[in-house]
Structure formats: C-alpha cells, structure tokens
Amino acid sequence: MQSHTITLNINEESHIVTVRAADTLLYTLRGKLGLTGAKPGCLNGDCGACTVNVDGWPMKSCLMLAVEAVGKKVTTIEGLKKAPIQQAFIENFAFQCGYCTPGFIMNCHSLIEQHPDADDRTIKEWLESNICRCTSYIEIEQAVKSVLKKK
Amino acid sequence: MLPFDFDYYKPETLQEAVELYQYLDQQGKQPMVFSGGTELITLGRIDLAYTEAVIDIKWIAECKVMQVSGDHLLLGSTLTLTQIEEANLFPLLTKTASEVADHSARGKITLGGNICARIFYREAVLPFLLADSQVVIAGPDGGKVAAIHDVFHEELKLKRGEFLVQTATESRFIRAPFFSVKRRQQWETGYPLITVAALKIDQELRVAISGLCPFPFRSKEIEAAINKSGQSATVRVDGALAVLPKPILNDVEGSAEYRLFVLRNLLIDVLAALDGARFR
Numbered sequence: 001m002q003s004h005t006i007t008l009n010i011n012e013e014s015h016i017v018t019v020r021a022a023d024t025l026l027y028t029l030r031g032k033l034g035l036t037g038a039k040p041g042c043l044n045g046d047c048g049a050c051t052v053n054v055d056g057w058p059m060k061s062c063l064m065l066a067v068e069a070v071g072k073k074v075t076t077i078e079g080l081k082k083a084p085i086q087q088a089f090i091e092n093f094a095f096q097c098g099y100c101t102p103g104f105i106m107n108c109h110s111l112i113e114q115h116p117d118a119d120d121r122t123i124k125e126w127l128e129s130n131i132c133r134c135t136s137y138i139e140i141e142q143a144v145k146s147v148l149k150k151k
Numbered sequence: 152m153l154p155f156d157f158d159y160y161k162p163e164t165l166q167e168a169v170e171l172y173q174y175l176d177q178q179g180k181q182p183m184v185f186s187g188g189t190e191l192i193t194l195g196r197i198d199l200a201y202t203e204a205v206i207d208i209k210w211i212a213e214c215k216v217m218q219v220s221g222d223h224l225l226l227g228s229t230l231t232l233t234q235i236e237e238a239n240l241f242p243l244l245t246k247t248a249s250e251v252a253d254h255s256a257r258g259k260i261t262l263g264g265n266i267c268a269r270i271f272y273r274e275a276v277l278p279f280l281l282a283d284s285q286v287v288i289a290g291p292d293g294g295k296v297a298a299i300h301d302v303f304h305e306e307l308k309l310k311r312g313e314f315l316v317q318t319a320t321e322s323r324f325i326r327a328p329f330f331s332v333k334r335r336q337q338w339e340t341g342y343p344l345i346t347v348a349a350l351k352i353d354q355e356l357r358v359a360i361s362g363l364c365p366f367p368f369r370s371k372e373i374e375a376a377i378n379k380s381g382q383s384a385t386v387r388v389d390g391a392l393a394v395l396p397k398p399i400l401n402d403v404e405g406s407a408e409y410r411l412f413v414l415r416n417l418l419i420d421v422l423a424a425l426d427g428a429r430f431r
Binding site for chain 2: 020022023058066
C-alpha cells in the first residue's frame with residue numbers, strides 16, 4: 001500500500017492521519033498536522049533544524065518516514081510546556097533569527113533527559129548535530145550548562 | 152520529500168521478509184531492504200535511489216539482538232549506532248561508529264545500513280574486519296553464517312534477496328587493545344577524509360582503513376609490512392604505503408597525495424599507540 005492511515009502519538013495525543021508511505025515525519029508534522037515548530041532546513045539530515053524527540057531521543061524528522069513512527073512517542077517543540085531549557089534559551093540569549101532554535105531545544109532537551117550529568121565532550125558530541133547560521137553556539141552551550149547545573 | 156511512491160511492508164519474521172522480497176521482485180517492484188532508511192530518504196530525494204517497495208526489517212526480532220552468547224557478541228543489523236554506542240559492548244566499534252555522521256543521525260543510521268551503504272566510507276565494517284567476525288545472512292537459500300572475509304570484498308557481497316541479520320564477534324577480539332581515528336578535511340563534523348582502525352592481538356597489529364580507496368578494506372600486505380620485526384617504525388610505515396590497494400581517492404575532500412600524507416601519519420600514530428614500547 002502506498003498510502004496508510006496510521007495513528008501517531010504526538011505530544012501525548014493520538015492523531016489519525018493518512019500519509020504516503022514515502023512521506024517523512026517532518027512533512028507529516030508540518031503539512032498534515034499543522035505542527036510547524038519542526039523546521040525544514042537541508043532536508044538531508046545535516047542541519048538539525050527539524051529535530052524532534054522520538055521515545056526520548058533526538059531524531060531528525062526529515063530522516064524518518066511517518067510510517068516508522070507508529071507505536072513511538074513523538075515530542076515536538078509544541079509539546080514542551082515551559083521546559084527548563086526553553087527558559088534557559090531566553091535567559092542566555094541563545095538565538096538570533098530563531099530558525100534553528102526548535103531543533104536545538106529538542107536536541108538539548110533529550111540530552112538533559114538522557115545524560116543529566118553530561119560532560120563537555122558529551123555536550124559537544126550531541127550538539128554537533130545542529131547548525132546555527134547566526135553562530136549562537138557559545139550562548140547555546142551556556143543555556144544547556146545552566147540547566148545541567150541545576151539538575 | 153520523496154518524489155516517488157512505494158509500498159511499505161513491516162515483516163515480523165526473517166522468512167516473511169525473504170518471501171516478500173522474492174514476491175515483490177517478481178512483480179518488478181525493485182524492492183529495497185530498509186533498516187534506518189537514511190540512504191533511501193536522502194538519495195531518493197535527489198533521484199539517486201528508487202524503489203516501489205520498501206521492506207522494513209527493523210521489526211524482526213533477530214535483527215534487533217544485542218547479546219553475549221557464549222564466547223560471541225551478537226549484534227543485530229538494525230541496531231542503531233547510538234544503541235551500540237550507549238551499550239558499549241564492543242569499545243572499538245563504539246569508537247569507530249561514534250565518528251559516523253552526527254549524534255542525532257546515528258539514532259537513525261543502523262549497523263547493517265552503514266555496512267551495506269552505497270556511500271563508500273562504511274566505517275562500521277572496520278572493527279568486524281579486524282576481529283575476523285562472522286555474519287549471519289538471510290536469503291532465499293535459507294540462512295547462512297559466513298566469515299566476514301568470505302563475503303566482504305570492498306562491499307558486502309549479498310545475492311539478490313539476501314540481507315544482513317547479525318554479526319558475531321569473538322570476545323577475545325573485543326577485549327584486545329585498539330586504536331581508531333577519523334581524520335576530516337576540516338573541523339570535526341565534515342565529511343571523512345580517512346578513518347584508520349587497528350587492534351593488537353597475539354602480538355600482531357591489524358589495520359583496516361576507510362576513505363583512502365573508494366571502499367573500506369583490511370589488507371594482509373599492509374599488516375605484513377607493519378608487523379615486520381627488526382625494522383624501524385618509519386621503514387614499516389613506508390613498507391605499508393608501498394602495498395596499498397588502488398585506486399587512491401582523489402576528490403574534493405582531499406587529493407590522493409594529501410590522503411597518503413594523512414595515512415602515513417595515522418599509521419605512525421597506530422604504531423605509537425599500540426606498539427610504542429618496542430619502537431619508541
């Protein structure tokens with residue numbers, strides 16, 4: 001079957017959606033479900049702007065088919081409700097244009113959940129997955145570290 | 152966005168996957184075995200990959216195995232590189248895999264997907280070449296277990312309808328001292344220039360290389376030169392450089408001359424790291 005009617009668990013809500021098997025999760029979130037927080041960037045898995053969380057881990061939603069997300073727990077930036085990393089981005093001025101911000105925040109959020117004791121090496125390894133054209137890297141690092149320190 | 156449509160199948164057993172492949176192949180659907188799927192999604196987007204039927208094997212129990220069985224470590228082909236890194240049951244593989252793509256992408260890229268990739272780096276195979284691992288392959292002739300050296304020559308030589316299920320690696324190789332470094336053209340996140348993985352077992356060095364030629368390899372000739380007793384480190388490295396396979400890559404990531412320069416230094420690093428006591 002080239003089209004599938006599937007149930008996706010996104011931000012703790014069930015969504016029934018009909019997709020092409022070839023549709024990426026990114027396209028489905030934005031085009032079918034109106035969840036436009038995940039940003040299209042390179043569409044090639046390089047830039048990280050489309051990062052969401054799948055079962056608690058960062059996922060470039062341009063690299064995942066929507067049909068692969070069946071049975072998984074997907075969290076998008078819209079599903080974060082005043083997460084500490086969101087406030088930390090504001091306090092540390094960790095963005096300029098803001099286009100990469102949802103992806104960075106979702107990656108940082110996963111990092112904080114999976115490795116609350118992350119050292120510099122781990123932070124760098126994880127955050128290498130995202131690109132910020134405004135080069136807010138120092139401020140993003142400060143934002144992540146401020147949350148890790150509080151933990 | 153993929154500019155073509157395909158059918159999507161989620162077989163739950165190896166037999167079902169094998170039969171599906173044969174059936175869809177007979178239908179002319181150009182079926183593709185899909186694990187992490189990153190290559191289909193990225194190359195398909197620019198018309199460099201095409202299929203009318205995707206067989207997603209990551210729902211098959213045997214493909215998700217990660218366990219020590221007797222004296223062997225079994226790793227399923229659909230484990231993501233992140234799962235392998237986090238479990239860290241094979242430190243040389245952890246180190247080598249941790250240099251593939253980037254951290255988020257490694258949550259999607261799988262072991263089998265990297266080993267069977269069209270992109271020529273395929274670094275995840277290097278530890279298995281060094282460790283004389285075995286591979287479990289499913290296919291229309293039934294399953295088979297083969298030495299990786301019998302089935303991996305530049306790429307995993309799979310017959311039509313076959314796919315990689317697991318790797319099996321002896322624990323003595325997993326415990327062996329190792330070295331693994333990836334050099335890039337620039338920075339720490341660009342495309343690879345050369346990856347060298349090495350381990351020391353029974354007082355002998357083994358070396359496997361990706362990014363030098365348009366295929367990953369382990370070479371007996373290089374190892375014979377590197378292990379030549381009574382020679383200086385420089386002479387041994389020169390000997391290794393004289394017996395390299397061909398062709399040496401010469402592309403936008405690095406000229407052939409530059410790659411050989413980088414390789415020379417990496418081999419010196421291998422000797423320093425794993426054989427330092429004898430040659431310092």
